[in-house]
Amino acid sequence: MKELDIKLNEYFGGKVVRKDLTNAVKGNAIVPTYVLEYLLGQYCATDDEVTIVLGVETVKSIISQHFVHRDEAQIVKSTVREKGSHRIIDKVSVRLNDQKDQYEASFANLGLKGIPISDNVIKEHQKLLSGGVWCILTLGYFSSDEKGMVPWLIESIKPIQVSNIDINEYKEARKKFSKEEWIDVLMQTIGLNPEEFTFRSKILQLTRLVPFVENNYNLIELGPKGTGKSHIFSEMSPHGILISGGEVSKAKLFVNNSTGEIGLVGYWDVVAYDEFAGKTKRTDRGLVDIMKNYMANKSFSRGTEVYGASASMVFVGNTDHSVPYMLKHSDLFDALPKDYYDTAFLDRMHGYLPGWEVQKLRNEMFTSDYGFIVDYLAEVLKELRKEDRTHDYSHYFELSDSITTRDKTSIAKTYAGLSKIIYPQGEIGREDAQELLDFAIECRKRVKEQLYKMDETFEEVDFSYSCKDSGEIITIETLEVLELGEPLKKLKENQEDDISVKSIVSRKETKIELQEGQKIIRDNQSGISYDILFGAYLIDASEIKIVDPYVRLPYQLRNFMELAKLISEKKDPDSEVKLHLVTSNVEDYVEGAKDAFEQMTYSLESLGIIFTYEFDDFIHDRSIVMDNGWKVVLGRGLDIWQKTGGWYDINEYIQEKRLCKACEVTFIKQEF
Known part of the structure; x- marks a missing residue:
């Protein structure tokens, strides 16, 4: 077992299960994950292989003999x-x-x-x-x-649900795990392999749990098909219900006027609407009005009676166009039915999860490691709904006065939900709190910016905050706007040192003034290539030295060849460039790397690039040093992108289409 799995079994024995067992016992039974893991928790919540094998057979027998097909x-x-x-x-x-x-x-x-x-x-x-x-x-x-x-x-x-949990025991055990370990535990719990996700991608997945831990939280997620948008709401908790967006009615959702029966919001912690998007879908305008009142006031009425409820509302659906198209020609709510394309209704959304950032699920993205029995986690999240942490961020930060009360409430609820999920023990440091606050502001800003585009009576809001310890003012921007440079004019006026602004300006200007400084790339950012990052700094260089300890795996060798191609494009066709690589290696890969480098030597010679290499097992830093006076310090080396889907994924061939890993690139002017 992995070290994390051993640790999880040590502190949560009897409450965790190996996630590959779920598929092993499911067969052709159309049954939610929490039902299967409830049974697995009775017989397989252990790390003992013999007990697991016997337990799986027992659960298979129960499903076979008692589950009704x-x-x-x-x-x-x-x-x-x-x-x-x-x-x-x-x-x-x-x-x-x-x-x-x-x-x-x-x-x-x-x-x-x-x-x-x-x-x-x-x-x-x-x-x-x-x-x-x-x-x-x-x-x-x-x-x-x-x-x-x-x-x-x-x-x-x-x-079928866990009868009782000890929330204090859960909180105490959480203290034994680092932030990174705990996030990975939660990712494994929902069935995903954390090694395949960046930090931001993990936060996007965990944000889907916020409606389960935060009362009256309204979340919308729109994006492409196949990203698992609805999975959590149908499979992961007995306290949530997933219904088709086309099947919603006032009686089913709120109250049946004929019988007086309370609807779904009175019984469930989370009511999620699947396939919510679709411009041509018919909707009940009266239902939209009731939903607006409930989402704003946590109550609904029947005649003279007013009922309160705490159910969170989640809306998931598919987008019709790419993000660049929507931002240029319409807005990010473009795919919604006409009656829901209502600014007053959409203003009730506490957060907009960017579904286009969530990768389509591939086989290697699923885990076979240990995670909590999902029903156990579901009960923990339900218990944590009783706690209010919406003001916790104010210990360290103060939101701008221009942010409206509704915006502040939205930000606070997203922050509180993520805080309870990742830091249930309540102990959170300044940097970790800032991480969550930045993301929470971004989720609300995504809503507000679209409302402004839809209706100009909405005022633009300065989504910034100040740090109480330093007085520093920090302004948050959504990732898609950073990537696409909108609004470019405002960003340039503020002279923000942002990678997307620099790249867009560089495309429009024929002559670029090279500057020292730093460029920040965020998790899941796209629109980044080696050319955009540092292509201009390669011009007029005749000797280039690359220092990167990790150029050995196939995709890393691909990255290096893509850099060599860029060098060939930047140099004078009639000149030669000496390109030297300093890297390290291990026994398993060194022979393959040598063969690759020898082939590169002959291949690049025809382009006027004299390639040499050496192995140095003691290097750690990553950089590009050029004889034109510039040094580029690469935080992650050349490995700045997440995995692509392989040969048949266009991202494999276009750098700007790939999703990035978070890193920093620093430009230094050297004196010779």
Whole structure:
């Protein structure tokens, strides 16, 4: 096991499970992850291989014998009839039959309806009244000659969820993990391999958990297909429900005026709307008005009665166009149905998660390591909903006075949610707090900037804050605006030393004045190439020395050849350039690297580049040193991009399309 897995089992024994086991037991059962991991938690919450193997077989047996498949419903009914009673796993929903004055249960897969259920069960598990809950129950059969008598009996029923958790124990154990370790634990818990994600990409994934830990949190995520936008809301918690955006109605969501039954927001912590986008979708304008009131005031009315609720609202959908297209021709809410394309409704969104930054899920992105049993984490998050941390950031920072109350509330709720997820123990330092605050401001600013584009009566807001210890003023910009240079004029006036501004200016100017300074590249930033970064600094250089300890793997060798290509484009066609690489290597890769470098030597000679190399196992720094007087210090070396999808991914061939890793590039003028 990895060191992190060992540590997780040490401090959370019995509450973690190996994530590849879920697929091992699922088979063709259409059942949420939290149901499977509930069962795995009963038999496989250990690091002992023998116990795991036996436990997996037990869970497989339970699923095989007791899970109700729709195509086998008649067989299960027959089994119950022949045996008199039988234990099953099915999704159960309950409604009140006011004519008979009794509660009646319906079974999603078994197909039974109108089965009487005890009032005491409903008092203990009210969520059965709305949307349906996965349960383990014993169903009995008793035949009777009495007219109208239903032969089916619910002898016992237990919703599938962890019964109790010790939140203090959870918080104390969290102190044993570093920030990075804990974030990786959470990533593994939701089934993802943290090694395939940058820090920002991990935060984007974890932000999807904020609605589960923060009351009345309104989140929207729009982006391309295949990024797992709806997965968390359908699979990861028994306290959330995912419904189709086209199936929403006032009665289903809030209150049924005919029966007086409270809708989904009264029973669930999170109500998520899948496939929310689509310009041609028909919507109920009256529902939009009720939603606006609920999202702003945490309440809804029926006649003269007003009901309060704490359910968070999540809206996920697909975009129709690329981000550059939307920013230039419309806005980031462009794909929404007409009635939801309403500034008053959208202003209630506390955060806009940029779904276009989330990579499409590939096989290597899933983990087979340990993580919390998702139902355990779900109960922890539910318990943390009781805590209020919306003012915690104010210990270190003060938001600008120009930020409106609604904007401040949105920022505070995103910050509080992430704080409770990553720092449940409540201890958070200044730098870590700033990290979360910057991201929270960005999520709200993304909403506000689009509202300003849609309706000019919205005033532009200065999304900045001051540091109480230093007085420094920091202004936050969204990543897509940094990449695309909008609004360029404002950024240039403020003379911000930003990579996207420099790159856009350089494309428009024929002569570039080289300057010393530093360029910051953020996680998931695109639009970056070697040419944009330092292409101009290569001009007039006849000797170039590259120092990078990591030029050995195929993609690293590709990066180096792309740099060599750029050098050939910047040099005078009639001149030669000496290119020397200093790198390190290990036994497993050194022979392959030597072969690659020898091929490069012959290949680059035809371009007028005299290539040489050496191995030095003691180098650590990364830089490009040129005889034209410039030195470029590379924080990450040439390895500035995240993995591409391979040969058939256009990102493999266009540097500007690749997503970056966070790093810094520094330009130094040297005296000779």
